[in-house]
Amino acid sequence: MDSPLRWAFLFGGNMSPEHYVYVDGLVIPLLAGLEISQTYAVVDGGSSIFRARSGTARKQTNWTKLKTTISGSGWMPAGLAQLDQSIPHELDCIVPRVIASASRMIAIPSYRLDISLCGHAVVGGELVPADVSVSGGVVTISEVVGAQQYQLTYWPRLMGFVTASSSGNPMAASWGWELVFEEK
Secondary structure (H helix, E strand, O other): OOOHHHHHHHOOOOOOHHHOOEEOOEEOOHHHOOEEEEEEEEOOOOEEEEEOOOOOEEEEEOOOOEEEEEEEEEOOOOOOOOOOOOOOEEEEOOOOEEEEEOOOEEEOOOEOOOOOOEEEEEEOOEEEEEOEEEEOOEEEEOOOOOOOEEEEEEOEEEEEEEEEEEEEEHHHOEEEEEEEEEEO
């Protein structure tokens, strides 16, 4: 499992508040999230595969929404009891996403403003850091000589519905929690 401390090491420097999970601006404390993992998937139901009389498949997509599951454990409860699961919430994710593109201009979905975007060029299979600028929901990555493609790393900020669960073992001073979140 990936912990916040490991992410802080991978992305340079000490553990800072920007690398925590936030729900509606409320932080899940480090002691409640010593071990955190997050997965992303597309919400089921937005597309279907249809077959012609010849058997050829055609995919029809009506909408695409993101689903994420964040689970963690630590030495204290995460403080999720106050979440009203009948209304939308804002979730600041802890695991980054990467958009790869042949173009230096990349449209970016909603992202955390408290964590800097990271741009890279792929040159000979290696990642080369590159500066980024943002204007009107489009990120431009600075040109790098010899780049085959560009990559943008960002931390999502999602708006949607959450289902929260928790567990605990007070005798072992161990608590676990999980957030299942679907974009609205």
